[in-house]
Amino acid sequence: MRTRVFAFLLSAAVxxxxxxxxxGQALMTGRMGVGIRGAYLLPGEDDKLDSSFGFExxxxxxxxxxxxxxxxxxxIRPEIFAxxxxxxxxxxxxxxxxxxxxxxxxxxxxxxxxGPSLLLNKWSGDNGIRGRDDLGFHLGAGVDYFLTENFVxxxxxxxxxxxxxxxxxxGAGGKISADGWLMGAGLKFFF
Numbered sequence: 001m002r003t004r005v006f007a008f009l010l011s012a013a014v015x016x017x018x019x020x021x022x023x024g025q026a027l028m029t030g031r032m033g034v035g036i037r038g039a040y041l042l043p044g045e046d047d048k049l050d051s052s053f054g055f056e057x058x059x060x061x062x063x064x065x066x067x068x069x070x071x072x073x074x075x076i077r078p079e080i081f082a083x084x085x086x087x088x089x090x091x092x093x094x095x096x097x098x099x100x101x102x103x104x105x106x107x108x109x110x111x112x113x114x115g116p117s118l119l120l121n122k123w124s125g126d127n128g129i130r131g132r133d134d135l136g137f138h139l140g141a142g143v144d145y146f147l148t149e150n151f152v153x154x155x156x157x158x159x160x161x162x163x164x165x166x167x168x169x170x171g172a173g174g175k176i177s178a179d180g181w182l183m184g185a186g187l188k189f190f191f
Contacts, residue, residue, distance in 0.1 A: 028062045028065070028068075028109070028190065029062050029063075029064060029065050030062060031061075031062050031190045031191060032059075032060065032061050032062075032190070032191050033058070033059075033060040033061075033062075033152070033188045033189055033190035033191065034057075034058060034059055034060070034188070034189055035057075035058035035060065035152075035154065035186055035187055035188030035189065036055065036056065036057060036058065036186050036187060037055070037056040037058060037072070037074075037154060037156065037184040037185060037186025037187075038053065038054075038055060038056075038184060038185055038186055039053070039054045039055060039056050039074050039076065039182055039183070039184040040052070040053055040054075040182070040183045040184070041053075041054070041076050041078060041180055041181070041182055042180050042181040042182075042183065043078070043177075043178070043179070043180040044177065044179040044180040044181075045177075045179075048080060048081050048082045048176045048177075049078050049079075049080055049081075049089075049164065049176055049177070049178060049180070050078045050079040050080070050081065051078065052076040052077055052078035052079075053076070054074050054075050054076035054077070055074060055075065056072045056073065056074035056184060056186070057072070057073050057074070058070060058071070058072050058186070058188060059071045060188060060190075062190075065101070065103075066100060066101050066102070067098070067099065067100060067101065068098075068099045068101060068111070069096070069097070069098055069099070070095075070096075070097045070099060070113070071094065071095070071096050071097075072093075072094070072095045072097065073092070073093070073094050074092070074093050074095075074182075075090070075091070075092045075093075076091050076093070077089065077090050077091070077124075078091065080164070080176060082176060088123075088124040089121065089122070089123060089124070089131065089164055090121070090122035090123070090124055090131070091119055091120070091121055091122075091131075091164065091178070092119075092120040092122075093117060093118065093119050093120070094117070094118040094120075095115060095116075095117045095138055095158065095160075095182075096115045096116055096117075097113035097114065097115045097138070097140060097158075098113060098114060098115050099111040099112070099113040099142075100112050100113070107145065107146045108143065108144070108145055108146070109143070109144040109146070110141070110142070110143050110144075111141065111142050111143075111144070112139075112140070112141050113138075113139070113140045113141070113142070113158070114137075114138065114139050114140070115137075115138060116135060116136070116137060116138075117135070117136040117137060117138045117160055117161075117162055118133065118134075118135055118136075119133060119134045119135075119136060119162050119163075119164070119178065120133050121133060121134065121164050121165060121166070123166060128168055128169035128170070129166050129167070129168055129169075130166065130167050130168075130169075131164070131165070131166055132165035132166060132167055132173065133165070134162050134163045134164070134165050134175075134178075135162070136160060136161050136162025136163070136178070137160075137161050137162070138158045138159060138160045138161070138182070139158065139159050140156060140157055140158030140159065140182075141156075141157060142154060142155055142156035142157065143155045143156075144188070149190075150189055150190050150191075151187065151188070151189055151190075152187065152188040152189075152190065153185075153186075153187060154184075154185065154186050154187065154188055155184070155185050156183070156184045156185075156186075157181060157182070157183045157184075158181070158182045158183075159179075159180070159181055159182075160178065160179060160180060160181070160182050161179050162178045162179065163175040163176065163177055163178055164176045164177075164178045
């Protein structure tokens, strides 16, 4: 399954980059955009957290020709496999990404990004366990393909370092690593 998702994202990037006609990267400075992106969490080495699909809402502002900021708010529901926890986690996350952008072609923009990640953790079970929020960090890269001056197709991948923290009603707590890859594809609209 992981190989299929990666192959799909890579194929979509190749097809869109090889298409012709759109212009927009050079006109992006000082513009604000909104977007939506499908997201896939691929956990790292900790096998207690299952992979999960979700969606992200995006708010983007281009500060300069080579620098922009993106706030992504997303929600995923990975299943947890641990002796002390059985059930579904509900993770709402906020990623603030500062992006250093390059322009290999007038209609294609690539970027490297980094920033903080806030995980708002909830637990779906009714066994006295409550999720606790966590502050993490992410590094990422992406490609924007300008379909027109305003519409952009986006591929994005981030490596996330954070934990799914929890606390029991009787006070004992713990954490499960949420480190892993967050991959996404979606559309942005710039005003």
